[in-house]
Amino acid sequence: MMVLISYDVATGDKDGQRRLRCIAKECQNHAQRVQNSVFEANLDYGTFLKMKSRLLAIMDKEKDSLRFYYLGNNWKHRVEHIGAKPGMDMEGPLIF
Amino acid sequence: MRKMLNTLYVTQEDAYLSLDSETLLLSIGGDVKARIPFDNIENIVCFSYIGCSPALMGKCVSQNIPINFISPYGKYWGKVTSGTQGNVFLRVRQIEVFKTHNLELSINTIVAKCHNAIQLIRRSQHDNEALRDDTEVQQAVAILMESIDGAFHAADGATLLGIEGYAAKTYFGIFNKLILNREFQFSFRTKRPPTDPVNAMLSFMYTIFTAEFAAGLETVGLDSYIGYMHALRSGRNSLACDLMEEARCIIERFVLTLINLKIVGMEDFEQFVTGAVYLNDKGRRKVLAKWQEKKRTTIKHDYLNETIPLGLLPYVQSNLLAKYVRGELTQYPNYLQKGN
Numbered sequence: 054m055m056v057l058i059s060y061d062v063a064t065g066d067k068d069g070q071r072r073l074r075c076i077a078k079e080c081q082n083h084a085q086r087v088q089n090s091v092f093e094a095n096l097d098y099g100t101f102l103k104m105k106s107r108l109l110a111i112m113d114k115e116k117d118s119l120r121f122y123y124l125g126n127n128w129k130h131r132v133e134h135i136g137a138k139p140g141m142d143m144e145g146p147l148i149f
Numbered sequence: 150m151r152k153m154l155n156t157l158y159v160t161q162e163d164a165y166l167s168l169d170s171e172t173l174l175l176s177i178g179g180d181v182k183a184r185i186p187f188d189n190i191e192n193i194v195c196f197s198y199i200g201c202s203p204a205l206m207g208k209c210v211s212q213n214i215p216i217n218f219i220s221p222y223g224k225y226w227g228k229v230t231s232g233t234q235g236n237v238f239l240r241v242r243q244i245e246v247f248k249t250h251n252l253e254l255s256i257n258t259i260v261a262k263c264h265n266a267i268q269l270i271r272r273s274q275h276d277n278e279a280l281r282d283d284t285e286v287q288q289a290v291a292i293l294m295e296s297i298d299g300a301f302h303a304a305d306g307a308t309l310l311g312i313e314g315y316a317a318k319t320y321f322g323i324f325n326k327l328i329l330n331r332e333f334q335f336s337f338r339t340k341r342p343p344t345d346p347v348n349a350m351l352s353f354m355y356t357i358f359t360a361e362f363a364a365g366l367e368t369v370g371l372d373s374y375i376g377y378m379h380a381l382r383s384g385r386n387s388l389a390c391d392l393m394e395e396a397r398c399i400i401e402r403f404v405l406t407l408i409n410l411k412i413v414g415m416e417d418f419e420q421f422v423t424g425a426v427y428l429n430d431k432g433r434r435k436v437l438a439k440w441q442e443k444k445r446t447t448i449k450h451d452y453l454n455e456t457i458p459l460g461l462l463p464y465v466q467s468n469l470l471a472k473y474v475r476g477e478l479t480q481y482p483n484y485l486q487k488g489n
Contacts (some may be wrong), residue, residue, distance in 0.1 A: 078170065081170075081171075081172060081184070081186075082170050082171030082172055082186060083171065083186050083188050084186065085184070085186070086184070095188075095189060096188050100188055141183060141185075143155060143185070143186075143189040144155060144445075147155050147156065147157045147158065147183075147185065147190070147441075148158045148159075148160060148434055148437050148438060148441075149157075149158070149159050149160065149161055149164055149175055149177075149182060149183065
């Protein structure tokens with residue numbers, strides 16, 4: 054299942070900066086960074102729920118926002134990339 | 150059904166793999182080329198002299214992701230996995246069952262291998278009219294059919310090996326006729342080293358597929374080094390080789406496709422002074438990319454009566470073998486290629 058995750062973290066104070074780092078780190082552990090605060094996670098549903106609950110534990114619901122876009126398994130025709138740094142297809146051949 | 154995850158192939162000599170919390174970092178010359186979460190991969194195959202940080206190896210061991218090391222020319226060197234785990238009782242059963250039932254298992258494997266070879270030839274005949282009337286091809290099919298009968302009546306391992314040898318010789322004897330792209334020629338099977346491009350590709354892909362079978366066997370807790378047909382030899386995945394026998398046709402069909410559709414050409418190989426022929430870097434990448442694609446295609450598994458991605462076959466067969474060893478199945482159902 055492909056989920057697009059984007060976030061906005063209020064970084065006015067020290068704690069905000071900490072939350073931003075933690076959220077970015079958590080996202081990076083399970084998803085691919087496609088833009089500065091946009092991640093694509095290609096996970097099974099269970100793993101995704103675990104990740105989501107960890108993100109919710111980090112965020113401050115008063116100040117930050119998190120958005121999940123569920124793109125399903127047939128996500129390929131729903132995503133179009135234009136410009137620099139096209140993302141890697143985690144399902145395609147990984148050959149370096 | 151288990152989800153099929155991706156395999157990471159590393160072919161560049163200067164690549165370095167390291168760990169960054171839950172992700173794998175692949176860097177070349179200090180630049181991070183890729184960051185891959187462990188959730189997305191289940192197997193790492195390294196060619197050539199890749200650097201791998203100890204922290205990464207530790208993580209992969211704990212996540213049950215094997216790191217396979219294979220020489221650029223497809224010789225299997227070894228792998229990093231956790232110490233043998235899984236069920237000791239299953240492994241003890243495995244040794245007992247293989248000792249007492251090795252002939253029965255071997256017969257079934259040889260029969261499956263011959264059956265799949267016939268299916269491959271029939272498939273080629275279906276695609277190419279000229280092969281349908283070719284007497285040599287027809288004869289080969291007849292011999293393979295006789296081999297199936299013969300194998301069922303084999304009284305001991307030696308007889309069986311004789312039948313297998315004759316069947317393989319017949320099969321590879323007409324293999325050249327299945328190649329439609331006349332740039333490639335196949336006269337007979339050569340290995341260690343392969344001496345022509347067709348053999349080079351076959352050997353290379355057999356190694357890759359065997360490593361996948363070994364990974365599948367380890368996942369279900371069987372010992373991939375203790376086989377029933379291949380003689381035990383330290384460092385050889387004998388059981389993975391045994392299971393490979395029935396799945397060889399997949400590799401052979403794959404190689405034929407690459408050649409006949411002109412996906413690979415002569416420029417993808419290099420020849421050494423010794424006469425050895427190997428895939429070069431570009432060729433290796435092409436073949437692996439196609440293989441990754443092929444693994445995503447689905448096949449109908451007759452025994453399970455389910456459609457599965459081809460890449461899961463090693464895992465499925467290992468699972469069935471484990472069930473047989475445990476006594477849940479009275480026979481191990483070999484993989485049989487479907488007809489047209």
